[in-house]
Amino acid sequence: MSENRTARVLDEARGLRAMVWVMAIMLFLTVLAAALGLGTASAGRLLDRQLAGRLTVQLVGGDARASDAAAGAVLARLRRMPQVTRAVAVPRADLVRLLRPWLGEAAEDGELPVPAMIDVDLRDADDASVARVAGQVRAASPLARVDRHQSWMSPVSGLMRTLTWLAAALVALLALATAIVVVLTARAGLEAHRGTIEVMHMLGSTDVQVARLFQRRIVRDAAMGGLVGTAAAMGMTALVGGQVSRLGSELLGGILLAPLDWALLAALPFLFMGVATLAARWTVTRALRHNL
Amino acid sequence: MATIVQFENVGLRYGSGTETLSDISFSLQSGAFYFLTGASGAGKTSLLRLMYLAQRPSRGIIRLFGEDAVVLPRDRLPGFRRRIGVVFQDFRLVPHLSAWDNIALPLHVAGMPVAEINEAVREMLAWVGLADRAEARPATLSGGEQQRVAIARAVIARPELLVADEPTGNVDPEMADRLIHLFGSLGKLGTTVVVATHDLHLLTRLPQAQMMRLDRGRLHDPTGLLRFPTAAA
Numbered sequence: 001m002s003e004n005r006t007a008r009v010l011d012e013a014r015g016l017r018a019m020v021w022v023m024a025i026m027l028f029l030t031v032l033a034a035a036l037g038l039g040t041a042s043a044g045r046l047l048d049r050q051l052a053g054r055l056t057v058q059l060v061g062g063d064a065r066a067s068d069a070a071a072g073a074v075l076a077r078l079r080r081m082p083q084v085t086r087a088v089a090v091p092r093a094d095l096v097r098l099l100r101p102w103l104g105e106a107a108e109d110g111e112l113p114v115p116a117m118i119d120v121d122l123r124d125a126d127d128a129s130v131a132r133v134a135g136q137v138r139a140a141s142p143l144a145r146v147d148r149h150q151s152w153m154s155p156v157s158g159l160m161r162t163l164t165w166l167a168a169a170l171v172a173l174l175a176l177a178t179a180i181v182v183v184l185t186a187r188a189g190l191e192a193h194r195g196t197i198e199v200m201h202m203l204g205s206t207d208v209q210v211a212r213l214f215q216r217r218i219v220r221d222a223a224m225g226g227l228v229g230t231a232a233a234m235g236m237t238a239l240v241g242g243q244v245s246r247l248g249s250e251l252l253g254g255i256l257l258a259p260l261d262w263a264l265l266a267a268l269p270f271l272f273m274g275v276a277t278l279a280a281r282w283t284v285t286r287a288l289r290h291n292l
Numbered sequence: 293m294a295t296i297v298q299f300e301n302v303g304l305r306y307g308s309g310t311e312t313l314s315d316i317s318f319s320l321q322s323g324a325f326y327f328l329t330g331a332s333g334a335g336k337t338s339l340l341r342l343m344y345l346a347q348r349p350s351r352g353i354i355r356l357f358g359e360d361a362v363v364l365p366r367d368r369l370p371g372f373r374r375r376i377g378v379v380f381q382d383f384r385l386v387p388h389l390s391a392w393d394n395i396a397l398p399l400h401v402a403g404m405p406v407a408e409i410n411e412a413v414r415e416m417l418a419w420v421g422l423a424d425r426a427e428a429r430p431a432t433l434s435g436g437e438q439q440r441v442a443i444a445r446a447v448i449a450r451p452e453l454l455v456a457d458e459p460t461g462n463v464d465p466e467m468a469d470r471l472i473h474l475f476g477s478l479g480k481l482g483t484t485v486v487v488a489t490h491d492l493h494l495l496t497r498l499p500q501a502q503m504m505r506l507d508r509g510r511l512h513d514p515t516g517l518l519r520f521p522t523a524a525a
């Protein structure tokens with residue numbers, strides 16, 4: 001049947017109109033959840049990448065002079081190592097400034113055992129090369145203690161991963177809920193159009209042809225609502241993203257979406273339309289099997 | 293002449309009551325015209341519903357176009373139904389569609405190209421005298437006009453078998469006469485026509501028509517031509 005005539009066969013299906021609103025809300029929530037998931041996933045990836053190849057060497061114990069001397073030796077050793085891309089001593093003044101809120105004026109007292117610190121970036125982040133570097137550092141000075149950033153930042157990475165999985169679960173649940181709504185809508189439509197369906201059958205329509213009447217109608221409504229909901233949610237995401245980037249936080253900055261993430265969000269309404277199509281077709285053809 | 297429809301000891305029971313139709317045996321030849329008469333409640337509509345595959349019999353054998361129609365699998369029904377045109381007693385027009393679109397439905401279902409459909413629908417509307425009501429919805433048409441739309445929809449796909457349930461019930465005698473002659477002319481195209489009616493006046497209008505009479509669910513064959521097996525066989 002031609003497009004427009006087909007749609008009009010079920011013209012007065014008021015129940016189907018509700019689909020527009022339901023789908024708008026569903027897609028709004030889905031796209032927000034997906035944006036959260038993609039944001040936390042990318043922040044987690046960034047965090048892992050930054051932390052994995054970064055070490056901090058502390059030189060603890062002894063007086064300031066001794067730890068400075070040890071720091072010099074360790075630095076010299078580190079800079080000769082090929083797998084080290086960068087090794088810089090954290091200036092004592094910076095450390096003191098960092099500690100002042102806790103220690104007050106005492107931090108400036110030269111007698112306080114403030115450890116010397118060295119930031120190290122590695123070319124490879126694997127455990128073996130980290131262990132190799134740590135071994136050489138400890139050989140250079142017995143005062144040296146090597147920290148992997150990963151070990152103390154891992155709770156943050158864990159949180160990011162949890163949020164990502166939560167968002168994925170939300171998207172899946174919303175897709176399921178959408179399918180259920182479509183099934184219920186299609187059933188209501190079948191009931192409302194029982195007479196028309198019987199006539200279509202008597203005129204030689206196949207079940208697939210009848211199902212297509214509902215499918216087209218439901219999917220058109222779903223598309224309309226879905227695009228509205230998606231646009232609203234993407235606008236919201238962009239707004240929040242703008243606020244995050246104004247914060248200038250390195251950690252939160254990782255949450256900003258890449259172009260590919262935006263493309264994935266824009267694809268969601270089409271995915272949901274696919275879900276709606278299948279759900280409508282399945283419901284209608286299954287129901288019609290009981291007719292003669 | 294080929295046998296288009298053949299019933300053999302067919303019985304139909306709705307629910308668990310007595311049989312609405314019993315021991316129905318007859319055969320219909322291609323291109324012939326049949327009147328099915330009988331009092332209201334005699335079972336005319338029920339018999340026609342068996343014929344256009346809206347109902348399966350409780351017992352007996354029904355052959356359509358040479359094939360067993362009782363055990364026909366569901367996915368083959370549409371193919372059979374496209375060869376049968378039906379004028380329902382209550383018209384069954386799709387309420388949201390115009391007269392034009394209602395008449396076009398069988399051709400859309402059959403997948404005919406739109407240009408050909410438009411040509412056929414225009415011709416059909418003129419044939420039933422509704423050229424000026426093409427865009428009207430069924431609700432705005434008179435009973436007689438709705439009936440003519442239903443007839444146009446039933447014949448537009450040039451069915452091999454046309455089944456009409458009281459197709460002149462809502463039109464004046466003059467229009468009834470015209471419609472019956474239209475049905476009669478379909479025989480020349482090879483269409484087998486079965487018209488159920490309790491209007492005895494109509495029966496005299498087509499000399500070539502054969503009679504089937506239902507009386508409380510049993511078939512009487514006043515001319516002897518319908519007997520199964522056929523006299524010729």
Ligand SMILES: Nc1ncnc2c1ncn2[C@@H]1O[C@H](COP(=O)(O)OP(=O)(O)O)[C@@H](O)[C@H]1O
Nearest residue numbers: 306307312330331332333334335336337338339
């Ligand atoms: N769907 C049905 N369920 C139960 N009884 C029916 C049904 N359709 C028809 N009947 C009964 O079958 C009998 C024959 O009806 P019908 O075939 O409509 O006769 P006619 O068309 O000759 O008036 C009537 O007694 C009617 O009540």
Ligand SMILES: [Mg+2]
Nearest residue numbers: 336337381457
């Ligand atoms: Mg009847």
